[in-house]
Amino acid sequence: MTSVHQDRDTEPPAGTAHRRRWRPGSLEILGLVLLLALLLRDPLQRWSKVLPSGWSTVFVAICVQATPFLVLGVLVSGVIAAFVPARFFTAVLPRRAALAVPVAGVCGIALPGCECGSVPIADRLMDRGVRPSAALAFLLSAPAINPVVLVATAVAFTAEPRMVWARLVAGLATAVVVGGVWERLGRPEWLRPRVRRPVGDAQGWPAFVDAVRGDFTQAAGFLVIGAAAAATLQTVVPRAFMEHVGGSVVLSILAMAVLAFVLALCSESDAFVAASFATIPVVGKLVFLTVGPAVDVKLVAMQSGTFGRRFAVRFAPLTFVVAVVVGTVTGLLFFGGWR
Amino acid sequence: MNRQAQSVLMALVGGVLLAVTVSGRYTSYVKPGFGPLLLLAGGILVVAGVAALLLSLRDDRRRRAEHGGVPAVAEPVPAVAAAAETGHGSTGAVPAGDEAVLQGGHGHDHDRSRAPWLLLAPVLVLLVVAPPALGAEAVTRNAGSQAVAGMEAVQQPSGAGAEDAAGGTSGGYAFNDGSGHGEGTAAFAKRRPTKQFPPLPAGEDPAIGIKEFVLRALYDADDSVGDTPVTVVGFVAPAGDGWTGGYSIARLAISCCAADATPMRIHVDGTPPYPVDTWVSAVVTARAGTAAQDNDYVPAADVVSMQRVTQPADPYEH
Known part of the structure; x- marks a missing residue:
């Protein structure tokens, strides 16, 4: 009776002749790891000193800070999976891609969260028959243009109120352009193969709970990789190198784009960081705010986990280039020069 | 799994x-x-x-x-x-x-x-x-200019950047406008940009944050923290670039999480009375004209008294 899980995990497949040796189930390994960690707490604590100072704090901070938004994301994704029929999206979204992509982009306004939450939602939308380009436009626009982010931007840039509108336009334009490019050039086989849920199977609350569990553990797992990468880069690269590139416009824009990718800040706090870069021209700050929510080291990890590596290696560079160009052009239009 | x-x-x-x-x-x-x-x-x-x-x-x-x-x-x-x-x-x-x-x-x-x-x-x-809050090492690592955007010296050598922008399109100083406008180095030294701050809290040695102390020391037209001793709480950190000797009383300001921490520092002359990362409560007054571009606009302060305290419930400022 007590060995249900081992049995489940190690049950030889029907029709396989040879017997497999006993392997512990994941639940047993999980318990063992936790037990060992508690028993070996002191040696582990000493060993953790090899990490760069502050690494574990920044790592935990990014994870803790992202969790509420990720939970919101998987709850929305679970609702879509369990309670919203697939025909809802075909009815609501325009049939033509040229319309569906911008509409999906504008829908991003409705999700008050940061970028980690929108990954499982976009995945679920594709699952429910939304065309990938439209789901990707939503993925990119939601973290950039939702009301919480716009209010935070307005607070950070009190004396440059145009920044809010510039950010809204640049974020939406990036999402729509990337969605459009993907619609023309993207191939379905770049996306990880989808396994369609049999229609009518396990709808309602059990399906909801199951979707929340699967989405959360998967997306959070990759969030952890991204947080570790961001913490490493943060604690190894001194931030002061930014101060020396402010003189050159091109250099400062590129540096801000790379920094947005590397820092992997939550889109609700990046405006405050951008405002604090004293020597950077305003166009560079807009590029920072456009690239950050669209593509960063944490998002690439989550996207390659959710949509597959072949997707991520194409989507991330595309998004990066489009965001830099759109951010720069929007900045020039809004602020009438580099400044 | x-x-x-x-x-x-x-x-x-x-x-x-x-x-x-x-x-x-x-x-x-x-x-x-x-x-x-x-x-x-x-x-x-x-x-x-x-x-x-x-x-x-x-x-x-x-x-x-x-x-x-x-x-x-x-x-x-x-x-x-x-x-x-x-x-x-x-x-x-x-x-x-x-x-x-x-x-x-x-x-x-x-x-x-x-x-x-x-x-x-x-x-x-x-x-x-159980990672502790960020401390002195993060201060050194993330250190940068403490001048508020719009108030700082522009590093562009070209005249177009420095002197033209000194007037600004927003009619002079705007608090943390993030616009990237800046005062020229010479202009900053000659004509310190200032703004009006609300009066300090009442009472003897009123407690204010280190961030507020720095802002007041840099930009207060009335030099409130130069005349009135105030109490700040922070931790001991090494002296910043541009200072020889001495130490800093520092605190990190965050807007969301520890990943976006920005250090706020006050320079103090002399040997540090406590080891680095010790939390202290200090009564200080700002020394006028000490913050400049080459020390990242870290103002110096005279310490009236200082004592060890436990880490505050919220180790960061906002």
């Missing part, structure tokens, strides 16, 4: 989140305003984890009943089998119960995704290492 372990892990993450929040340790990582959000998220994760565990146990029981005691071995669905073989079973897309299919059909691939295991990393770091 199978469904049960995933459910347990999810509840565990929620529980740790609740524990960290209730114990108040969360302020070392995020701003206090996150508290309610973390409680909500932690609660949802615990409830969802327990519910998912119960559901999967119920499913197991049903299957055992249906198969007469033999645990779930379903027929492999071709699409699912293909996904499992290439190791590309998408979590979002794999329907409920298909893990049993994968496990049954492909014993070698029973944990169809290893990603959930990574969730153990932050849990273990929190339980074992």
Whole structure:
């Protein structure tokens, strides 16, 4: 009776002749790891000193800070999976891609969260028959243009109120352009193969709970990789190198784009960081705010986990280039020069 | 990782989140305003984890009943089998119960995704290492100009950047406008940009934040912190660039989480009375004209008195 899980995990497949040796189930390994960690707490604590100072704090901070938004994301994704029929999206979204992509982009306004939450939602939308380009436009626009982010931007840039509108336009334009490019050039086989849920199977609350569990553990797992990468880069690269590139416009824009990718800040706090870069021209700050929510080291990890590596290696560079160009052009239009 | 372990892990993450929040340790990582959000998220994760565990146990029981005691071995669905073989079973897309299919059909691939295991990393770091709030090393690492955007010296050598921008399009100084306008170096020294600050809190040696002290020392037209001793709380950190000798009283300001921490420093001459990273409460007055571009606009202060204190409940300023 007590060995249900081992049995489940190690049950030889029907029709396989040879017997497999006993392997512990994941639940047993999980318990063992936790037990060992508690028993070996002191040696582990000493060993953790090899990490760069502050690494574990920044790592935990990014994870803790992202969790509420990720939970919101998987709850929305679970609702879509369990309670919203697939025909809802075909009815609501325009049939033509040229319309569906911008509409999906504008829908991003409705999700008050940061970028980690929108990954499982976009995945679920594709699952429910939304065309990938439209789901990707939503993925990119939601973290950039939702009301919480716009209010935070307005607070950070009190004396440059145009920044809010510039950010809204640049974020939406990036999402729509990337969605459009993907619609023309993207191939379905770049996306990880989808396994369609049999229609009518396990709808309602059990399906909801199951979707929340699967989405959360998967997306959070990759969030952890991204947080570790961001913490490493943060604690190894001194931030002061930014101060020396402010003189050159091109250099400062590129540096801000790379920094947005590397820092992997939550889109609700990046405006405050951008405002604090004293020597950077305003166009560079807009590029920072456009690239950050669209593509960063944490998002690439989550996207390659959710949509597959072949997707991520194409989507991330595309998004990066489009965001830099759109951010720069929007900045020039809004602020009438580099400044 | 199978469904049960995933459910347990999810509840565990929620529980740790609740524990960290209730114990108040969360302020070392995020701003206090996150508290309610973390409680909500932690609660949802615990409830969802327990519910998912119960559901999967119920499913197991049903299957055992249906198969007469033999645990779930379903027929492999071709699409699912293909996904499992290439190791590309998408979590979002794999329907409920298909893990049993994968496990049954492909014993070698029973944990169809290893990603959930990574969730153990932050849990273990929190339980074992219990990372402290960022301190003096982060101050040194993240150090940069303390001049507020719009008030700082522009480093562009070209005249177009420096002197033209000194007037600014927004009619002189605008507080933290983030626009990148700047005063020329010479202009800053000659004509310090100022703004009106509200009066200091009443009482003897009123307590203010280090960030506010720095801003007042740099930009207060009335030099409030130059005339009136105020109490600041921070930790001892090494002296910044551009200062020889002495030490800093520092505090990190965060806007969201510790990943966006920005140091705020006050320079003090003399040998530090306590080791680096010791929290102190100090009564200080700002010394006029000490903050400049070559010391990252860190103002110097004279210490009237200083004593050791315990780390505040919220180690950061905002």
